[in-house]
Amino acid sequence: MMSIKRRDIIKGLGAVAAGACCDLSGAGAKAAQPLIIMHNEDFPPFEYDENGTAAGILPKKINTILARSDEYIAIHRTNPWRRAQQIIRIGRADGLSAYPSLERLEYIGFNETPLETITLGLVFAKDHPKRAEIESISSLKDLKKFRVVDVFGNGWSKQKIAPIVDIEWVQSFDQVFEMLAKRRTDVHVVVSLKTAKWQFRHLGARIKDVTFMPRPDLSPPIPIHFGLRRTLAGYETILRRFDELYDENRSI
Template identity: 30%
Template sequence: MIKYLLKEMATRLCLVFLVVWLALPRVSAGSSILTFAFSEASPPYSSSSDGRAAGLFPDLVQLAFSFIPEYTTESVVLPWSRAQYNVRHGVTDGLLTYPSMERQGYAIFSALPLFTQDFGHLVYSAENPNIDVIESATSFADLSGLTVIVERGSKWEEDNIPGYLARVPGPHLNTMMHLLMLREAGDFMVQPAEDARFAARQLGYSNKLKVRKVDFIPNSQIPFHIGVSRELPFARSLRGRSVLSKCLRRAESRLCPRV
């Protein structure tokens, strides 16, 4: 899955990385290493493998900075709340995430996303007693008597799932799937279909997993942007022209194809 997604995005990487550059500070000798923080428990996007960052998101960030030789990157894996806290306070330099208003307060984000997820799906159990309500709903209002399981600290869910819905939080998707399928602590989740199927398969819930595509979830196409901490020295300085000319010169190469 990861190799396929990287290959599919190759034709747009050059344009994205031009914009990523605009978020970066000027660097001097000895100051070009940026440390990115990733969630330790969000496979296949990011996870901890023998204490090291693994998954699509670390690979994408590493690939992004291969276009910008003035910078190198290192990765750390942490609980997601800690990862965000560290970037907010400049303990680590960057992340790849949805640029919520709160996060824009402590990080500068690239103008174009590096990755997009489709959150326009309701995920639920075939054994849920409220299945008829879930499968006939044409709005969140139709689900107002039900409970949604959410990811603790998810800014997108805070912004886009109405506050009148009862919530049960979980620290990451695997726990959320257990809450939904095993403990029956809630009625549904809002997740990308591929994420739900991946987690259900890993946890043994595929036989009763139900996924429904709906059109009433606002901002369901979730952009993930590279962000760098505003605590970095000179984080507000912009450098667009030099990388633009470099990338244009590479336009015929396999690293930076035309888009």
């Protein structure tokens, strides 16, 4: 399991210190509080690992919101999604951006205003013998007729789909597409149209045998919120301040 080291925090604060003016009279000045934020290393374009750095819509948006004040600074880290959440659960990191599933609410508090909302789609093999049946799915309950695959750590799927059908969990979207293409499973419920478009644009030949069908009718939009572990001192105050800063510029 990844270790968050003190030098990581110092490195993250370096950019702030480098740009700050030296105020010899500012004895009352307060340093920004570092918040170690974990991200899914494989959820593009929202969050992903790019050459060892957290990239994507969500880390950028968090930085933009916090930049409106000098109270907090985010230090972003990526990991496989299930591991990233476990690191927060045991108190070795502070927060994330995610759907507020019942399981996450046990140890994470979330802000009020969603950072993003996402809608569903289905991914399946182009030559699947039951393609017509998959395309005619009219509700999540219809998934019980099929074999479903998903990536470990998807809290929405665990809460909404796992009670309907046993999900085969894998480590990455690459594995999802490989299993679908080889028809070792039937369907993947992708929780974001943006994610599906990114994958189909960037993964090239690896997904040439599968297809994507937007299905926003299968579920209300899924909210992605900013969250902090409940064991973090003052987490509720930080979340309220985060919402205040967010509301000041809703055009982010």
